[in-house]
Amino acid sequence: MNRRLAVLAPATLLVATLAACGGGDDGGSGGSADSGGGDTVLRVQAAASLTDAFDQIAEEFEAQNEGVSVEATYDSSGTLAEQAADQAPGDVLATADENSMQTAVDGDAIASGPEVFATNTLVVVVPAGNPAGIESFEDLDGDDVTYVACVDTAPCGAIAQTLIDDAGFTNEPASLEPDVRATLERVVADEADAGLVYTTDAMSASGDVETIEIPGAEDDPTSYPIGVLEQSEDAEAAQAFVDLVLSDYGQGVLSDAGFGSP
Amino acid sequence: MTRGLGRPPLVLLVPAGIALTLLLVPLVSLLVVTPWARLPELVASEEVLDALRLTGLASLSTVVVCLLIGTPLAWVLARVEFRGRSVARALVTVPLVLPPVVAGVALVSALGRSGVVGSVLRDATGVVIPYTTPAVVIAHTFVAMPFYVLSVEGALRASGERYDAVAATLGATRWTTFRRVTLPLAMPGVVAGAVLAWARSLGEFGATVTFAGNYQGITQTMPSLIYQTLQNDRETAQTLSIILLGVSIGVLALLRNRWLNAGGTTGAGA
Numbered sequence: 001m002n003r004r005l006a007v008l009a010p011a012t013l014l015v016a017t018l019a020a021c022g023g024g025d026d027g028g029s030g031g032s033a034d035s036g037g038g039d040t041v042l043r044v045q046a047a048a049s050l051t052d053a054f055d056q057i058a059e060e061f062e063a064q065n066e067g068v069s070v071e072a073t074y075d076s077s078g079t080l081a082e083q084a085a086d087q088a089p090g091d092v093l094a095t096a097d098e099n100s101m102q103t104a105v106d107g108d109a110i111a112s113g114p115e116v117f118a119t120n121t122l123v124v125v126v127p128a129g130n131p132a133g134i135e136s137f138e139d140l141d142g143d144d145v146t147y148v149a150c151v152d153t154a155p156c157g158a159i160a161q162t163l164i165d166d167a168g169f170t171n172e173p174a175s176l177e178p179d180v181r182a183t184l185e186r187v188v189a190d191e192a193d194a195g196l197v198y199t200t201d202a203m204s205a206s207g208d209v210e211t212i213e214i215p216g217a218e219d220d221p222t223s224y225p226i227g228v229l230e231q232s233e234d235a236e237a238a239q240a241f242v243d244l245v246l247s248d249y250g251q252g253v254l255s256d257a258g259f260g261s262p
Numbered sequence: 263m264t265r266g267l268g269r270p271p272l273v274l275l276v277p278a279g280i281a282l283t284l285l286l287v288p289l290v291s292l293l294v295v296t297p298w299a300r301l302p303e304l305v306a307s308e309e310v311l312d313a314l315r316l317t318g319l320a321s322l323s324t325v326v327v328c329l330l331i332g333t334p335l336a337w338v339l340a341r342v343e344f345r346g347r348s349v350a351r352a353l354v355t356v357p358l359v360l361p362p363v364v365a366g367v368a369l370v371s372a373l374g375r376s377g378v379v380g381s382v383l384r385d386a387t388g389v390v391i392p393y394t395t396p397a398v399v400i401a402h403t404f405v406a407m408p409f410y411v412l413s414v415e416g417a418l419r420a421s422g423e424r425y426d427a428v429a430a431t432l433g434a435t436r437w438t439t440f441r442r443v444t445l446p447l448a449m450p451g452v453v454a455g456a457v458l459a460w461a462r463s464l465g466e467f468g469a470t471v472t473f474a475g476n477y478q479g480i481t482q483t484m485p486s487l488i489y490q491t492l493q494n495d496r497e498t499a500q501t502l503s504i505i506l507l508g509v510s511i512g513v514l515a516l517l518r519n520r521w522l523n524a525g526g527t528t529g530a531g532a
Contacts, residue, residue: 154490176475
């Protein structure tokens, strides 16, 4: 009996570790920028691709509104919209596609809006130095070209699929990555000859990748809507933030980051 | 069993109840919210069949690879005295505590197109490992093998070297002893280790999607399919999770009846 226990003990221990080793972090870039020092806290929930632009707009907002501090959280649009629909606390929601925003609207979480404030288009990125010699979007259709895109359940993947279908490619993507950051990372690491990502992602990695425009991509943009949340405790301040995003100042910041205007 | 020892104390029963609840509530909730009516239609879809086929193929291949190279490693760690043995044993446990995504990044660094080994391989032979089904098996083996090796090594240590020594005095070579004496004695550990490795492989997501990629029929396993479905369709993801849960429980139940009990008895009798 003792021996049997001794044999099975490590196995039992391992079963325990199984639980701890379950799922991996999905790479959802949750982060927050808290400038602190205000009486009112405005909680802005925005798509990960808006990180740099919204941090800058938040800083300007705090400068204009004394006593208000902006606490921005960045994550995938789907996650943020689901949370908003579940009545998670927050004041402003900005997503990277209209489908996600619709989830929040259907959950009666949007008090005012949504209004489209920016657009984004797909481009081809290749590793620095372009080792595979990709010159155009059509070059991806070569038999020995390894390229990656987002899964079609993500907004960037749905657009990529449309572009690939419209062009009638026979060479399929080598991999459909969970999100646009993972797609970009494959190209940055030279694990793929090319990838389909947003203009803004290409600009954020401009040192590591080269960008090739896709003719007609501007016909399939993704739209970024923003709205004030029903659960907001300071709807006035929330609306003021939305207005700043839609103002010339906000549009200028977004344009500098590579976003298109609606 | 407990007669004469008194009632089990509340101080142990209450935490035990909390632990059991924590384990059961998520699984029961999944069973409750799943739209069961869509199950047949989903199981028959080509995407799900491809993912199930690949998950089955990858997890069984992983177990076979563990048996073929993990068993000798466990034997070396348990039976051969050499410098750095404790270091080697510690290294085997590293993938066990490593976040799967980190395992994926490490595999890309080694075997990716531009990786340390992968770039040499690509230049010499043109072979690229990522984006292929073997890449899935490599990723699964990397994260699952430690479970197998530690289980078998534990069994080998527990069964002791006495029988090996007796076999040697009777003229058996070390290879014969391994086949005819050592391995049969360690069989409960081999079976338990194989089941653990298989279960780990079945649920593997992070390392696979990071290293091998995600494409239907080639690298897309059930967990990858569930994750991508979850992005825009929670109900379908729940239903797919039920399929995987059903497969896991089914095979574990089968193994328990067929192998684990029989193996346990052998271990106890030896």
